[in-house]
Every structure is written in structure tokens, then in C-alpha cells.
Amino acid sequence: MGSLADAILAGDRRAAGRLISLAESRTSDARDELEILYRHGGHARTIGVTGPPGAGKSTLVDGLIARLRARGLTVAVAAVDPSSPYSRGAVLGDRVRMMRHADDAGVLVRSMATRGALGGLSAATGDAITIFDAMGFDIVIVETVGVGQSEVDIVGHTEAVLLLQTALGGDDVQAIKAGVLEIADIMVVNKKSAPGSDRMARFLRESLHDRPLRPDAWTIPVLLAEASEETGLDEVIDALFGRLDHNRQDTHMSAIRRRQAAAHLTALADVEIRTLMRRLIAGQTRPEAWQAVLERRSGPYSLAARLFEQLR
Amino acid sequence: MQTDFQAEQAEDQPIVRCLLGMLGTDVHSKGIRTIAQLLREAGVEVIYLGEHNSVQGMARAAIDEDADLVGLSFSSAAYVEYTRQLVAEMKRIGADDIPVMLGGIIHPDDHQALYDMGVRGIFGAGSKTADIIAFVRSMGRPR
Numbered sequence: 057m058g059s060l061a062d063a064i065l066a067g068d069r070r071a072a073g074r075l076i077s078l079a080e081s082r083t084s085d086a087r088d089e090l091e092i093l094y095r096h097g098g099h100a101r102t103i104g105v106t107g108p109p110g111a112g113k114s115t116l117v118d119g120l121i122a123r124l125r126a127r128g129l130t131v132a133v134a135a136v137d138p139s140s141p142y143s144r145g146a147v148l149g150d151r152v153r154m155m156r157h158a159d160d161a162g163v164l165v166r167s168m169a170t171r172g173a174l175g176g177l178s179a180a181t182g183d184a185i186t187i188f189d190a191m192g193f194d195i196v197i198v199e200t201v202g203v204g205q206s207e208v209d210i211v212g213h214t215e216a217v218l219l220l221q222t223a224l225g226g227d228d229v230q231a232i233k234a235g236v237l238e239i240a241d242i243m244v245v246n247k248k249s250a251p252g253s254d255r256m257a258r259f260l261r262e263s264l265h266d267r268p269l270r271p272d273a274w275t276i277p278v279l280l281a282e283a284s285e286e287t288g289l290d291e292v293i294d295a296l297f298g299r300l301d302h303n304r305q306d307t308h309m310s311a312i313r314r315r316q317a318a319a320h321l322t323a324l325a326d327v328e329i330r331t332l333m334r335r336l337i338a339g340q341t342r343p344e345a346w347q348a349v350l351e352r353r354s355g356p357y358s359l360a361a362r363l364f365e366q367l368r
Numbered sequence: 369m370q371t372d373f374q375a376e377q378a379e380d381q382p383i384v385r386c387l388l389g390m391l392g393t394d395v396h397s398k399g400i401r402t403i404a405q406l407l408r409e410a411g412v413e414v415i416y417l418g419e420h421n422s423v424q425g426m427a428r429a430a431i432d433e434d435a436d437l438v439g440l441s442f443s444s445a446a447y448v449e450y451t452r453q454l455v456a457e458m459k460r461i462g463a464d465d466i467p468v469m470l471g472g473i474i475h476p477d478d479h480q481a482l483y484d485m486g487v488r489g490i491f492g493a494g495s496k497t498a499d500i501i502a503f504v505r506s507m508g509r510p511r
Binding site for chain 1: 382383385404405407408409410411412413414415416417418420421422424425426428429431432433434462463
């Protein structure tokens with residue numbers, strides 16, 4: 057016990073990769089190693105990148121890595137893509153956009169599948185952050201799956217959430233409906249050469265203007281970019297550092313740390329509880345009880361109540 | 369409850385992480401994309417690297433991604449040399465225990481040389497999907 061953690065603290069990338077896999081499969085060995093590493097962390101600055109499918113998240117991350125490296129900062133990335141709910145398989149395709157950094161020892165990219173988690177991340181995302189932080193990476197970027205209207209887990213795990221939108225993603229009503237708008241610290245209208253981009257940016261600025269002041273007094277910048285052309289990315293970096301500087305104030309940092317710990321705890325508990333529920337439903341339910349529900353002699357309500365009783 | 373029971377059983381199986389990519393100037397990515405899709409449907413996590421990868425980038429990815437195996441697709445003639453370089457680079461950075469498999473247009477005359485380098489599986493034109501899936505699944509480590 058602790059041997060993986062020791063290797064990781066010494067900078068062993070193989071061990072880091074291994075421990076993330078162990079964390080993904082939620083083995084108890086991973087828990088002890090992560091516990092050790094967590095105590096060595098707390099230095100990395102964390103950035104979340106989120107947005108709908110095809111908005112250009114991976115391409116933007118690729119451009120951000122280049123600029124962060126130019127400033128001498130080391131960067132680790134956890135890039136999440138969805139698992140098939142049917143086969144549990146996945147095609148993790150974010151790394152392919154970042155291969156120009158493949159030979160750079162100051163960059164580590166790990167692709168992760170959601171494995172059934174629904175909030176836009178993998179349950180082990182917090183663990184990956186713990187590992188990268190303990191390894192001494194200056195910046196940890198978390199890229200979510202392509203989000204829709206409710207995948208907002210990213211906000212708990214990172215201190216600067218960058219939300220990508222495009223003018224291609226529907227009208228103003230869609231933008232208002234999307235819960236993900238509430239979580240952005242920085243908004244980027246990407247693919248700005250697409251018609252309607254300026255209008256989208258203007259609409260977002262107006263919507264933000266009408267919202268009440270945030271508790272942390274942060275004003276959300278709305279920027280335009282074309283990540284694939286490396287246009288507008290210096291402005292994005294400036295905004296990111298503005299956010300990180302803002303967070304340096306003690307009151308903000310303690311709130312962020314508290315939120316991060318809570319998000320991590322919630323992710324861990326969520327997996328345990330859902331696994332327990334699945335086992336309970338599969339294993340503890342008597343065939344007669346199922347049959348009764350199927351034949352409508354009783355309802356799923358009383359059956360659910362009985363199952364929950366066993367959890368208490 | 370049949371489906372839930374099956375899901376419960378599948379959960380005890382380790383999920384295999386398979387790196388898939390092409391080296392050098394090879395650009396015929398249709399085959400590798402098809403394989404990526406098939407493996408996904410077979411429950412494999414495919415880390416898709418696409419075309420134009422360097423030997424160093426591919427080997428580094430195998431480590432950082434904790435891949436259970438590396439799959440290369442070739443449609444050009446230089447595959448023996450490229451495979452030799454990759455295997456050497458993986459050895460250099462301590463990743464030579466990660467198995468390598470090849471797919472695409474691989475001439476039977478070259479199979480022995482490739483196996484001698486340490487290649488674990490070769491799936492040329494006409495290979496059965498079921499055989500590829502079975503091979504990839506067999507590369508999973510207990511977690």
C-alpha cells in the first residue's frame with residue numbers, strides 16, 4: 057500500500073495512469089493511494105472547459121495548452137467522453153486534437169469515459185485532479201463531454217469554468233433554457249466566422265447584464281474565438297488568468313476549496329449509492345414481487361419503498 | 369430482470385482500454401474508424417488517435433492513457449519499419465509490456481518478422497470481426 061502513490065509523487069506517469077484506471081473501476085486499493093496523494097495536493101489551478109458537442113472544446117484546450125506552456129506552466133488534462141449506456145464501450149476522441157503536445161513532458165492528457173455518470177464528467181474526475189495536483193502540474197484542465205442542458209458537475213470540480221457556445225447551436229431561447237449558462241465564469245462564442253456569432257455574443261452579454269450580481273462579484277466576460285485558427289485565444293487566456301487572480305482572494309478561495317471537496321465527496325457517494333441500488337434491484341427483489349408489478353396487481357411505488365427501506 | 373442480471377455480470381469484467389491510431393503518412397482512416405466503432409459496441413474503451421502520429425507520441429500515449437494494448441492500422445508498405453520503431457520506443461520508455469496489434473494491409477510473408485518483434489496480434493484484410501474483438505477483450509488486465 058502506498059507504492060503507487062510513492063511512484064506518482066516521484067513523477068511516474070505510468071503509475072499515474074494506472075491509478076486513474078483503478079479509481080475508475082472503484083477498487084478499494086485506489087482509495088488508500090488517493091488518500092495519500094490528496095494530502096500532497098492543493099497547489100494546482102483548475103480550469104473546466106464545457107459546451108455542446110462540436111463546439112470546439114478539444115481544439116480550444118489544445119490552443120490553451122500551447123499558450124500555458126509558452127508561459128512555462130505544466131498542464132495536465134482530463135478529457136471526458138461518453139460511455140455507451142448499452143455496451144459500456146466508448147470512443148475517446150479528444151486526445152487526437154492535442155497530439156502536437158504528445159512529445160512534451162510538460163503535458164499529460166488522460167482520456168476518460170463517463171462510465172454511467174450523468175453530470176458531464178466521470179465519477180473519477182476528482183481523483184484524476186487529485187493525482188495531477190499531487191504530481192505538481194501547475195494547471196489541470198478538465199474537459200467535459202458535449203453537454204446539453206443539465207450537465208453541470210464541472211462547476212464543483214474547477215475554479216474557472218469556460219463555456220463554449222456557437223451561433224450554430226440554436227436560437228436565443230435555447231440559450232436561455234440551457235442550465236449550463238448559469239455555470240460559466242467565462243463565455244466563448246467559438247467558430248466566430250459562422251453567421252450570427254456577433255449577435256449571439258451580444259445576446260449573451262445582454263442576458264448576463266440582466267442577471268443579479270454574483271456572490272463572488274465576478275463579471276463574466278463574453279469573448280469571440282475561432283479555436284481552429286488560433287484566433288481570439290490570447291484574450292481567452294487573459295480572461296482565464298483574470299479569473300484565477302480573482303480567486304486568489306482568501307474568501308473566494310476558501311469557498312472554491314469547500315465546493316471542490318463537496319463535489320468530490322458527492323461523486324464518490326453517488327457511485328456507491330447507485331451501485332448499491334442496482335444490486336438491490338437485481339438481487340433482492342423477489343420474482344413474485346416483479347410479477348405482481350408486471351401484472352399490475354401492485355405498483356412500482358410500494359416496491360421502491362420496500363427497497364429503500366433496506367438502504368436505510 | 370434478465371437485462372439487469374446481465375449488466376451485473378458484465379460489470380465484473382474489466383473494461384479494456386485500447387489505443388488505436390496510424391503512424392506516419394498513412395491516411396486511409398476508414399478501416400480504423402470502423403474498428404473503433406465495433407470495439408465500442410463490444411464494450412471496449414477506444415482511445416482514438418487518428419492518423420499522422422509520431423512513434424514517440426504514440427508510445428507516450430500508451431503510458432499516459434494506461435492502455436491495455438496498442439492497435440496500429442497500416443495501408444502503406446512501410447509497416448515493418450514503423451512497427452520496429454514503435455516497439456523500440458515503447459521499450460525505451462518502459463512500455464514494452466503493453467501488447468501491440470496490427471491491422472490493415474499486412475502481407476503474410478511479414479507476419480513472422482512482426483511476431484518476432486513482439487507483435488501479439490495481426491489482423492489483415494479478411495479478418496473476422498469476432499476474432500478481433502475476442503483478441504482485444506483477452507488483453508484486459510484484472511482490475
